[in-house]
Amino acid sequence: xxxxxxxxxxxxxxxxxxxxxxxxxxxxxxxxxxxxxxxxxxxxxxxxxxxxxxxxxxxxxxxxxxxxxxxxxxxxxxxxxxxxxxxxxxxxxxxxxxxxxxxxxxxxxxxxxxxxxxxxxxxxxxxxxxxxxxxxxxxxxxxxxxxxxxxxxxxxxxxxxxxxxxxxxxxxxxxxxxxxxxxxxxxxxxxxxxxxxx
Numbered sequence: 001x002x003x004x005x006x007x008x009x010x011x012x013x014x015x016x017x018x019x020x021x022x023x024x025x026x027x028x029x030x031x032x033x034x035x036x037x038x039x040x041x042x043x044x045x046x047x048x049x050x051x052x053x054x055x056x057x058x059x060x061x062x063x064x065x066x067x068x069x070x071x072x073x074x075x076x077x078x079x080x081x082x083x084x085x086x087x088x089x090x091x092x093x094x095x096x097x098x099x100x101x102x103x104x105x106x107x108x109x110x111x112x113x114x115x116x117x118x119x120x121x122x123x124x125x126x127x128x129x130x131x132x133x134x135x136x137x138x139x140x141x142x143x144x145x146x147x148x149x150x151x152x153x154x155x156x157x158x159x160x161x162x163x164x165x166x167x168x169x170x171x172x173x174x175x176x177x178x179x180x181x182x183x184x185x186x187x188x189x190x191x192x193x194x195x196x197x198x
Contacts, residue, residue, distance in 0.1 A: 003176075003177045003178075003180035003181050003184070004177075004181050006173075006174075006177045007115075007174055007177040007178055007181060010170055010173060010174045010177065011095060011114070011174070013170070014095065014097060014114055014170055014174075015095065019168070019170045022169070022170070023100075023168035023169055023170055026162065026169040027100065027162060027165065027168065027169065030159075030162055030163050031103055031163075031165070033163075034103070034104075034163075038163070039104050039163075039164075042159075042160040042163045042164055043106075043160075043164070045156050045157060045160045046118065046157060046160040046161060046164060048122070048153070048157060049118035049119070049121060049122030049154070049157030049158075049160075049161075050117075050118060050121070051081075051084070051085040051088060051117050051118070051121040054081045054084075054121045054122060054124075054125040055078075055081045055082055055085060055121075057081075057125070058077045058078045058080070058081040058082075058125060059078060061074065061077060061129075062074040062077075062078060065077070065132075070132070073132045073135075076128060076132075076186065076190060077125070077128050077129065077132060079186065080124045080125065080128045080182070080183065080186055081121065081124065081125050081128075083124075083182060083186065084120050084121045084124040084125070084178075084179065084182055085117065085121055087120065087178060087182055088115065088117040088120050088121065088175075088178070089111075089117075091114065091115055091174075091178065092111055092112040092113075092114065092115070092117070093112070095112065095114045096112055097112055097113040097114035097168075097171070098112070098113060099112070099113040099166060099167070100113070100165055100166070100167070100168055101165060102164060102165040102166050103163070103164055103165035104164060104165070106164045106165060106166060108166065109166055113166075113167055113168060113171050114168075114170070114171050114174060115171050115172075115174035115175040115177075115178050116158065116161050116167045116171040116172045116174070116175035117175065118157050118158070118160075118161050118167075118175070119154070119157065119158040119161065119167075119171070119172045119173075119174075119175025119176050119179070120175035120176070120178045120179045120182075121179075122153065122154045122157040122158070123154040123158075123175065123176050123179035123180070123183075124179045124182055124183055126150040126153050126154050127150055127151075127154070127179065127183060128183065129150065130146050130147050130149070130150035133146050134146050134147065154176070158172040158175065158176065159172075
């Protein structure tokens with residue numbers, strides 16, 4: 001609920017242009033940290049959150065998960081990735097926010113800016129993957145490490161989008177909020193399905 005309220009508030013503020021001061025301040029601050037090695041690293045990190053990449057990876061993981069007898073996990077992971085991309089496209093078309101000017105000669109994506117699809121899809125995919133991996137772990141430390149790794153990965157991908165200049169910070173925050181809403185909805189639907197099966 002908190003994520004849904006945050007997403008709604010951000011959408012309203014963005015629509016009224018109230019976030020530009022914050023967005024530009026954060027963009028300029030992050031851009032001031034630029035260096036060739038960091039730029040090269042961000043160019044490697046950012047494709048790992050691409051909606052196409054996470055959907056393809058989820059489809060690839062269906063086979064090994066199914067072979068381990070985890071067909072439901074494979075289904076949830078794939079539904080999470082595809083649903084996240086559909087939600088992303090719907091929100092982009094709804095808000096029509098134009099993208100900022102990219103840095104470092106990075107190619108400007110053709111889609112709208114709000115929310116960040118990379119932030120939304122990476123948070124959904126790596127979060128669900130962490131949930132699947134930790135569901136059969138007994139070590140609390142191991143679980144914490146997996147969850148921390150997934151969170152760091154999603155944050156790095158979101159940071160890369162602002163660093164490369166293709167998103168405003170509020171786009172990324174909204175992407176994370178939308179991811180929480182979508183995963184919550186998916187979990188609730190899965191719970192209802194389990195109850196109906198008895």
